[in-house]
Amino acid sequence: MERGPRVPPPSQDPVRPRKDRDSLPAASCPRPCGRFDARPPPQSRRGRWLEASGIEVFHIMNLTDVDDRTIAAAVGKGVSLREHVDPFARAFEEDRDWLRIRPPHAQPRATEYVDAMIEVIQGLLDRGVAYKGEDGSVYFAIARFPAYGRLSQLDQRELRAGASERVSTDEYAKADARDFVLWKATRPEDEAVGAAWDAPFGRGRPGWHIECSAMALDLLRRRWGVDVLDIHAGAVDLIFPHHEDEIAQSCAYTGKDEFARVWVHGEFLDLAGTKMSKRYGNILTARDLREQGVDPGAVRHLLFNTHYRQKLDWSDTALSAAREGSARLGAFRDRLALAAGETDDPEAAAAADRFRTAFAAALDDDLNAPEALGALHVLVREGNRLLDEGRRLGPAVRAAWGLADEVLAVASSARARTVAAEALTVAEEDGIPVRPPEVPPADSADGEAWALRWAAVRATEKRKRNFAEADRIRDLLRGAGWEIRDRRDGAIDVVRDGR
């Protein structure tokens, strides 16, 4: 078991398939449904990098669709659990896609794996590490699992029962205050929303911790016949107790020493210096950003600018810096697409080489995204310089860019539309270029055509040296969100302003 996660470079273990999973709590609760108080899960970046390195990754992301809050919310709305959860799950997937996070290979829902959970719980009862409490619920007996606390270094903590005020008062059903619930005896409200199942040890519903273990184990065993994960990811706040409990129940059940070879814990996103949390009322959701028109590339740029194990303090200035950086990369992508030739200038090939080395070294070293991003900016600077000098960028640079884009996907999606000089003519009437309407079309889909027509008019006016009019048109377009850039070869770029 490793903490302070340092994943072995892929090259050390090139063929073995890896199974990567994340425990993503509750499809019902705000967090997975678009909020990202924890970063977009680090395993999604790791997955991209491992895959780009030629390693097969199988990523499982659990959906907790049954827990106290989900049930309470469903009861409140008078709908079934499923009806309550589905919209959240869909919204979550939309936000995930918007953030360019790849879908997991499997996304099991807790309610569809209850049989697997019952099997694990029964196994734990059979092994004597679980017991049925007076309230009919089944608990895990921490005293029977000596390794408990290794991940969070709990063994070094003071384990006074009731050290925290949050425990102790009404936990009389447990033998030990630290024991956690595996199976909760059914309550009327559970039945009301369909959150109750029959089990040999009584009717009830699974506890949160067991869901993750049972789903992962079930998928791992059926697909590979193994019961240890290579990588287990999650946010730092899950280390204790959730991951600790997962380890306890999983290892007690499988008899293995570890549940995951490597634990990857992402730090939090802070807002105004404090953890983003409902408790503090400082929530920022992916949905919010989307509605503000923020480019997902900029969001990723900001996220990758800080190591995943480091807290990231979200601020408008940080976002705006990321937006600029992301736009610079997007502009280079467009430039490269137009300029790339069949061969690389030797200097360009060397730059691409340097980039590949630095990029791989950074990501192989515990996914050092900030350093990888730095390397990308160096490549872009050198590429831009060479293009300015009229040198050729070819397959080497294209491939280097492609790798970066595949793994980081941080470039702004705003694309420049380039119009060649010869295409910049417009019909004239009595020596005056025919103009499109001053007001941009309501339908944003027609916006580009409108902007391009105006750009052509401006080019015409410019040729006639009517600079005042040309400047007026540029301002008009800028007001409508379009940036015009004259190029040295006489062509123009029209860029949708992504801000």
Place this chain on the structure above:
RNA sequence: GGCGCCGUAGCCAAGUGGUAAGGCAGAGGUCUGCAAAACCUCGAUUCGUCGGUUCGAUUCCGACCGGCGCCUCCA
């Protein structure tokens, strides 16, 4: 009280036992009718403070100051 993290240029942020990536912002320059973009040049003798180890520490150790997280189902 226990466990743990952080403090690097105006801002964000990597990193190394031998004197500090990258981005943003700013200044000057090239280019341009003017812009924008791009490129070039410029910024920490210094990495919270004070000690210690060392030939040498920002990097290791200790103390202190400041900020933050977790301590049994916020999920």
